[in-house]
Amino acid sequence: xxxxxxxxxxxxxxxxxxxxxxxxxxxxxxxxxxxxxxxxxxxxxxxxxxxxxxxxxxxxxxxxxxxxxxxxxxxxxxxxxxxxxxxxxxxxxxxxxxxxxxxxxxxxxxxxxxxxxxxxxxxxxxxxxxxxxxxxxxxxxxxxxxxxxxxxxxxxxxxxxxxxxxxxxxxxxxxxxxxxxxxxxxxxxxxxxxxxxxxxxxxxxxxxxxxxxxxxxxxxxxxxxxxxxxxxxxxxxxxxxxxxxxxxxxxxxxxxxxxxxxxxxxxxxxxxxxxxxxxxxxxxxxxxxxxxxxxxxxxxxxxxxxxxxxxxxxxxxxxxxxxxxxxxxxxxxxxxxxxxxxxxxxxxxxxxxxxxxxxxxxxxxxxxxxxxxxxxxxxxxxxxxxxxxxxxxxxxxxxxxxxxxxxxxxxxxxxxxxxx
Numbered sequence: 001x002x003x004x005x006x007x008x009x010x011x012x013x014x015x016x017x018x019x020x021x022x023x024x025x026x027x028x029x030x031x032x033x034x035x036x037x038x039x040x041x042x043x044x045x046x047x048x049x050x051x052x053x054x055x056x057x058x059x060x061x062x063x064x065x066x067x068x069x070x071x072x073x074x075x076x077x078x079x080x081x082x083x084x085x086x087x088x089x090x091x092x093x094x095x096x097x098x099x100x101x102x103x104x105x106x107x108x109x110x111x112x113x114x115x116x117x118x119x120x121x122x123x124x125x126x127x128x129x130x131x132x133x134x135x136x137x138x139x140x141x142x143x144x145x146x147x148x149x150x151x152x153x154x155x156x157x158x159x160x161x162x163x164x165x166x167x168x169x170x171x172x173x174x175x176x177x178x179x180x181x182x183x184x185x186x187x188x189x190x191x192x193x194x195x196x197x198x199x200x201x202x203x204x205x206x207x208x209x210x211x212x213x214x215x216x217x218x219x220x221x222x223x224x225x226x227x228x229x230x231x232x233x234x235x236x237x238x239x240x241x242x243x244x245x246x247x248x249x250x251x252x253x254x255x256x257x258x259x260x261x262x263x264x265x266x267x268x269x270x271x272x273x274x275x276x277x278x279x280x281x282x283x284x285x286x287x288x289x290x291x292x293x294x295x296x297x298x299x300x301x302x303x304x305x306x307x308x309x310x311x312x313x314x315x316x317x318x319x320x321x322x323x324x325x326x327x328x329x330x331x332x333x334x335x336x337x338x339x340x341x342x343x344x345x346x347x348x349x350x351x352x353x354x355x356x357x358x359x360x361x362x363x364x365x366x367x368x369x370x371x372x373x374x375x376x377x378x379x380x381x382x383x384x385x386x387x388x389x390x391x392x393x394x395x396x397x398x399x400x401x402x403x404x405x406x407x408x409x410x411x412x413x414x415x416x417x418x419x420x
Contacts, residue, residue, distance in 0.1 A: 002252025004160040005227050006195035009135040009249050013118040021159035021256070029059065030134075031113055032147040033121030035103050036064040040081040041141035042122055046148055054089050055151035061093035061112060062086055063103040066360045068096075071367040101332025101358040104128040104216060104300035109332055114238055115230045116247030120147050125300050125382065127218045130227035131211035133234055133248065137225045158224040160195040161186075162257040165202030167266035172416045174310065175210025176302060176380065176400040179217045180271040182263070184281030192222035194258060197251065199229040202265045208237045209306035216301050217382050220278040270415050272378075273398035276386045284403065284415040294377040295320075295408040296389075297401055298329025298356070299363045302380035305335050307401045312344045314405035314416050320352035321411030327369045329356045353408070365389045371396075378407040
């Protein structure tokens with residue numbers, strides 16, 4: 001029996017010719033990622049282990065993004081722990097105020113991960129880098145500590161679901177709609193500890209931003225990781241970002257999958273996830289009249305330039321509805337600068353939005369957009385659990401940048417065709 005893409009990467013990184021689902025393997029790591037929330041715990045465990053130096057100063061990165069610029073004393077202390085550690089250990093890739101961004105946008109942007117890599121991060125959305133053809137997955141802070149010290153980690157080899165994509169996306173439909181459709185179909189535990197593997201002719205219709213969004217939300221279906229077959233779109237992106245030479249792993253013809261799911265991309269229409277789970281999806285024609293108080297456009301899921309350009313195309317020449325707060329958060333400084341240069345910031349401000357420096361901020365109910373009791377938000381983020389963005393009696397509706405921008409204008413959940 002052949003191997004899937006993920007199984008091939010884990011086999012190569014554990015020095016084995018072949019692995020099978022369910023086996024335990026000790027794999028070498030190409031990158032270990034932490035942020036200002038999870039890294040301090042990992043640093044404490046690293047020191048308890050008696051470790052004195054990271055395994056490779058070029059293969060450990062800490063990105064200050066969740067509560068940065070610091071929102072309070074505790075956040076400031078967290079960042080200081082990370083700053084001091086990375087200074088002492090001479091960590092090459094430490095990103096702080098002024099050059100930081102949301103970690104899962106910054107790492108691909110800066111070429112720190114390439115196809116064929118094995119990556120762990122103490123953040124559940126580390127699965128984002130599967131868009132590049134890497135095996136990447138979220139772990140706990142203790143595992144991060146072990147990875148920083150040894151450059152290795154144990155994994156149970158996951159089984160896989162194959163998503164065979166055909167057709168092309170319609171206008172105003174994005175990768176966010178595709179992944180919400182998928183999660184709505186299989187459920188939040190539909191890919192529990194499985195690799196979600198994407199291939200097929202339909203890949204040509206998906207930009208890297210679409211793929212990064214879809215890989216990012218593998219965890220919302222319970223997935224161990226999401227991974228896309230490497231094609232010319234992937235390779236062009238990696239070259240542009242100065243990533244190291246890719247190693248391409250393709251699934252064998254006789255690879256075994258738990259399920260094969262065919263998806264015609266041309267059949268997907270804008271989709272919204274209602275509270276309080278990403279699986280609670282409805283297509284835009286079935287959302288009804290849902291009035292909103294806030295819109296958030298950004299996050300590691302939809303804060304890339306393409307995402308913001310889509311939102312701006314809807315907001316251009318229009319204005320946010322009275323009583324609605326619209327918050328736009330470019331995912332990195334580079335994206336922020338491009339938005340400035342191409343006039344998107346002007347568009348957002350003229351439309352009545354506020355534009356923030358890069359931060360995770362409101363996605364996890366941190367700051368820059370916390371909801372009060374009874375308030376509703378349409379958000380391009382990835383989770384809408386109870387209390388995720390603030391008060392436990394608030395509501396979060398997940399949507400694409402097109403739908404979020406249209407909703408900001410309408411004052412209720414709306415599709416772009418309703419306001420354009």
